[in-house]
Amino acid sequence: MGIFQQRGIHVVHNKHTSKIKPVRIETCGEVTLMMKQHIGTPCEPLVKAGDEIRLGQVIGDTQAGLAAPIHASVSGKVKRIEQIRILTGEDVKAVVIASDGQMTPLDGIAPPVIKTRDDFFAAIRASGLVGLGGAGFPAHAKLKSACGDVDVLLVNAAECEPYITADHRETLDAGDDVLEGIAQIAHYLGIHKAIVGIESNKGDAIGKFRALCAAVSTPELKITTAVLPSRYPQGAEKMFIYSLTKRIVPLGKLPSSIGALVMNVASVAFLARYIKTGKPLVSRTVTVDGGAVQSPINVRTPIGIQVRELIDFCGLQDVRPKKIIMGGPMMGAATPDLNAVISKCNNAVLLFDDKQTQKRPETACIRCGNCVAGCPMKLLPLKLEAAYRANDTAALTRLDAMGCMECGSCSYVCPASHELVQCIRLGKRLLREAQSREGSKT
Ligand code: SF4
Ligand code: SF4
Structure with a gap:
């Protein structure tokens, strides 16, 4: 039996907003644009306090390969460059722009000229x-890494x-963009097969995509829709790949090592729009959801x-x-602060009331074994917790702590309210620190 088969847990879906089309916030008073909104090297600000800014202007970038530039999301004036602490605990630079309310675009925004793969x-x-x-993985780096090795786009x-x-709405509202994005990626990477994976609780999206895929598939590019069981964490990359292809990504390797490229549906739709418009x-x-909303x-x-x-x-x-979560309740991060800002990777803000935050001691x-049965990676969360509490890095290594995808399923199903995922996360940090100490000795 494959590692992910029958794994994962049932969670209460609470998808209250799936029938509601997104409402556009035309502009806002100010924006704080963090110089790190991706995995990799932070950008450096390319502007200074007092500069006039146009919507879409590049305001932060770096020469590093694993990074993506940051663009102004309003027009206006730079108020200041400041250092802020992000939810991972890192301190990063941020550019604060006071909006002029006009959203005046940068001159010269136009579709990119693309003739080659480069x-x-x-x-x-x-x-x-x-x-x-x-x-938050930079898309250009992911696509480059998939070059030549990949036979299926997921x-x-x-x-x-x-x-x-948010993604459910993208499938309903921007299906044509998704298919156009798939065609672009497939063309430039030489891929002939794509599968759109949707959980079974999104019947309207499944119906729509089955029809769209049937209409656009060709002998050169076969696009299909696959219905996945609604079991959390079905969307986690490794579990998603296994569900669709029965391939297993080895620890420490990229999906391209087993011939798969995974792209988020909203990313694919954005890619198509960018190629059409240059925006x-x-x-x-x-x-935006939760009992306090x-x-x-x-x-x-x-x-x-x-x-x-x-x-x-x-x-x-x-x-x-009572509690503000940036992201979902399983993998999101709580913030103490209403000044927290939306980054490129934030798909939700949840504002929970008293009732939703009550927790048994x-x-x-x-x-009971619930945490073991629910772990999609077949780990032993209760033993990992004990290893972390004992500061036992050898046991953390033996128990494969680094294989934990921090999905939170173990904590969710624990009747004794153990903070398992938090302990494992800290255990992984212990291992990384131990490894870097070892590295600095050699
Ligand atoms: S958080 Fe880690 S240990 Fe817990 S269920 Fe998810 S993968 Fe398993
Ligand atoms: S009580 Fe919690 S930690 Fe113990 S086995 Fe059950 S789920 Fe795991």
Whole structure:
């Protein structure tokens, strides 16, 4: 039996906003554009306080290969360059722009001229695209790494985390862009097969994509829709690949090592729009939901908007949010602060009330095995927790802590309320620190 078969857990979906078309936030008071909104090297600001800025202007970039430029998401004036702490705990530079409310675009924005595969990669880099499903991997680097090795493009429209419907809306509202994006990627990478994977709880998207795929498939490019069981974390890259192809990505390797390229559905749709218009990545769809929100909705918002402004737009119930989560409830990160900003990778902001944050106190492990049964990576979360608490790096290594994808399933199903994923995350940090100490000795 494959590693992921019958694994994962059932979660309450709470997809309240899937029937609601995203509402566009035309502009906002100011934006804070972090210089690191991707996996890789942070950008450096290319502007200074007082500079006049146009929408779509590049305001941060780097020569490093694993990075993507940052573009202004409003027109206006740079207020300041500041250092801010992001949710991973890193300190990064950020450019704060006061909007003039005009959203005046940069002169000369036009579709990129693409004649060769290298032109294609250069255009995708210039667009600022990173994985919009939350991973934030620079798209040009991912596409380049897939060159020559890949025989199937897997488009991830699973969206398995509760509450979030941003990708679901993309499948419903921008199906043609998704198919155009698939055709572009397939053309430049020489791929002849693509599969759009959608969880079974999105019947409308499945129906739409079956019809669209049947209409555009050709002998040179066969595009199909696959229906995946609604089991969390179905959208996690390794589980997604296994569900669609029965291939297993070895630890520490990229999907291209087993012939697969995975792209998030919103990323693919954006790629097609960029090639048509030349408009870089300056806005995204974000699900705003939770018990403290008056009307849960999807918003199309400028990147860099503060949570505070989003809340003003969506309205709160007569309660202050007890907990603010950037992302989904399983893999998102809690923020203490309404000044937190939306980055390219944020697909949701959840504002939970008192009721939604009540948690039973932690009690002794009852050896029920739920965490083991629910782990898609076949790990032993209870033993990993013990290894972390004992500071035992040898046990963490033996138990394959680095194989944990931090999906949170083990914590979710634990009747004793153990903070398993938090412990494993910290255990992985211990291992990384131990490895870097070893490296500095040699
Ligand atoms: S151990 Fe890691 S991969 Fe396994 S369920 Fe827990 S968080 Fe998910
Ligand atoms: S789910 Fe919780 S109680 Fe059950 S074995 Fe795992 S750690 Fe123990």
